[in-house]
Amino acid sequence: MTLLSRCSTFTEPSLSSRSLPSLLAACKTVPSLEQVHAQIIRKGGEQDHFLITRFISLCTSLSPDLSYPVTVFHRVSQPNNVYLWNTLIKGYSQHARLSLSVSFFHRMRLSVNVGPDKYTFPSLVKACSNELALREGKAIHALIVKYGTDHDVFVGSSLVDLYGKCREIKCARKVFDEMYERNEVSWTAMIVGYVNAGDVVEAKKLFDEMPKRNLASWNAMITGFVRFRDLKSARKLFDEMPERNVVSFTAMIDGYAKAGDMASARFFFEQSPDRDLVSWSALISGYAQNGQPNEAVKLFIEMQSRKVKPDEFIVVSLMSACSQIGNLELAKWVDSYVSQSSLDLRRGHVLAALVDMNAKCGNMDRATMLFEEMPNRDLISFCSMIQGLSIHGRSDVAVSLFDRMINEGLTPDDVAFTVILTACSRSGLVKEGCRFFDSMIDVYSLVPSIDHYACMVDLLGRAGKLKEAYELLNSMPVEPHAAAWGALLGACKLHCDIELGEEIAARLFEIEPQNAGNYVLLSDIYAATNRWLDVSVVRNKMSERGVRKIPGCSWI
DNA sequence: ACGGCCGAGT
Structure with missing residues (x-):
């Protein structure tokens, strides 16, 4: 849209009765700003630095499209006013345009009539902080010192924030300690730095020491506790804080959700203002x-x-x-x-x-x-596909996709192996399963977990290799969990191996006497071989121990 | 007239 067409929408005569600054202040959207802009042009205010600064500031806060305010800036014939530049730098930073922000800043430095001041740097540093651009941030820090603006509390706080966010906690602390003046913002930035560095103890120490706290300080400390799963401390602060906003509530929702307490999360959601x-x-x-x-x-x-x-x-x-x-x-x-x-x-x-x-x-x-x-395509997407193929009975394709994943240079992790071993066991791909299990250990130096062993036991068991499965279980470096034994018991049923079935069932009855599935499986093994007396023995044992059978479970 | 801190995920 051209400048002229933007302005031509102005048709409201009553607007002209109010002063331009008050008209600007009333603008809530870019189109209304365009109308006031037309008015500014009509009254010859395009070279009024005060008005144009207000205009650019508003415009950059209303829309991420900066072409309009930039055009307006460039129509100022003598932009020898630091406010104009600072406002546009802030605009770029606000919309995550670090490179534009920095290049505009350098144009300002080269400009004869105007130079950076203490108002220039905070938004510039913030842009670096947002993008974790430590190198650029350090370069700007050097210029901050060069221009003698390092004693300013806004500048100092922004640097503490930058180093804290970039995990340079020692730098952050050094800047913080050397600040001439500190306020709530400086302290809060430092607290966030410690939380980011994983030092919630030091964060809490600062929180307790700080002379004056604001809402952001309380919220920073609460989210710090939530991040470290200390919900009790988070809740204590939440209850103590003098006033709360949507951020405080969201932190608690998040905390309870992470703790699996969705009822409390829901409660805080319902209570929250301005959701x-x-x-x-x-x-x-x-x-x-x-x-x-x-x-x-x-x-x-x-x-x-x-x-x-x-x-x-x-x-x-x-x-x-x-x-x-x-x-x-x-x-x-x-x-x-x-x-x-x-x-x-x-x-x-x-x-x-x-x-x-x-x-x-x-x-x-x-x-x-x-x-x-x-x-x-990353590991996660490959695993999604492999799992989907396996769920829907195409483990053969899943296996070739796993091989393709390795050919594409990705390194499978323990989750990837769980997925592929599960796929193999579902479809009885014994040879492939063993190949993956071996490569997991020999090629990728991973230590198989209980789950990996359970997959293998299931795979071998289903294929009728009961002895191998049993040996694998006994050779495990860690104690197998019930599910692994259960998988083998299921395999015993499938292949009617009474002897091994009895032995494993006896173990399972010890490990988890209340799991009905194990009794059912053993009873099924007996039933399949017409040993009805043994079937009733198992059923009696079950009722003696008060084990309830799962509805829908077959007895034969 | 222009500036800095608190929230979603690993």
């Missing part, structure tokens, strides 16, 4: 991660009806919930919703979640298409 996207996100992802996918989906729909627009984080949570439910229809709806939304699919693992959801819900064609189109 926003992050509040919804914390609760929805909490449900998705705590095995309550239906609740996650319900909340997403409620969110829609309240006209809260979801972002990448939320749809990823939603898709993870769908993956757990495995409902193809729901997955299709979510897929089309996400695909036609204005969300950036390249951001925040959206593509990986889409692949995962489609694979696990049985839409392998769609999953494959998305997977093949991914710009860079």
Whole structure:
């Protein structure tokens, strides 16, 4: 849009009765700003530094599109006013345009009539902090000293924040200790630095020492405790703090969700003032991660009806919930919703979640298409595909995909091996399973976990290699868990091995006497060989111990 | 008139 066409929308004569600064202050959108801009031009205010500064400041805060305010800046013929420059630098920083921010800053340095001052640096440093650009940040720190603005409390606080965020905790502390003046913001930035560095004790020490706290200080300390799963301390501070905002509540929602206490998370969500996207996100992802996918989906729909627009984080949570439910229809709806939304699919693992959801819900064609189109396929997406193929009976393809993954230069981890071994055991691919198990140890130097052994026992057992499975179980460096023995008992049933079955059942009755499944399996083994007397012995033992059979379990 | 701190994930 040209400058002229932006201005031509101005038609409201009553606007001209008010002063330009008050008109500017009333603007809440870019179009209304355009109207006031027309008025500024009409009254010859384009060279009024005061007005233009206010204008640029407002404009950059209302829209991420900076072409408009930049144009307005360049129409100032003598921009020898530091306010104008500082405001535009802030605008670039605000919208994560570090490189533009820095290059504009250098133009300012080269400019004859104007130079950086203590107002220039905080937003510049903040831009570095946002992008964890430590090198650029250090260079700017040097210029801060050169321009003699290092004693300013805003500048100092921004540097403490920068070094803290970049995990340079010693630098952060040095700047903090050498500051001439410290306020709540400086202290809070330092506390966040310690939390980032994993030192919640030092963070709390500073929190207790600081002379004056504000809302952000309390919230920083609460989120620090939440991050270290110290929910008791977080709750104590939450109860003590003089006033709370949506951030305080969201921290508690997040904390309870991480602790698996979704009832409390929900309570804090309901109590929270000014609930926003992050509040919804914390609760929805909490449900998705705590095995309550239906609740996650319900909340997403409620969110829609309240006209809260979801972002990448939320749809990823939603898709993870769908993956757990495995409902193809729901997955299709979510897929089309996400695909036609204005969300950036390249951001925040959206593509990986889409692949995962489609694979696990049985839409392998769609999953494959998305997977093949991914710009860079990582371990997680490969595993999603392998798992999807395995769930839907195509372990043969899963095996070749695993091999392709290695050919593409990725290094499988313990999760990847769990996935492929599970696939092999599902489809009885004994040879391949053993090959993967061996390569896991010999090639990738991984130590098989109990779960990996359980997969192998299951695989060998199902294939009738009961003796090998039994030997593997006994050779395990760690004590096998009940599920591993249970897998072998199931295999004994499948292959009617009474002798081994009895031995394993006896062990299982000791490890988990209340698990009905083990009794059922043993009884099934007896029944299959017509040993009805033994069947009734097992059933009696079960009722003696008060074990309830699981409804729907077959007895024969 | 222009500036810094607290929230979603590993």
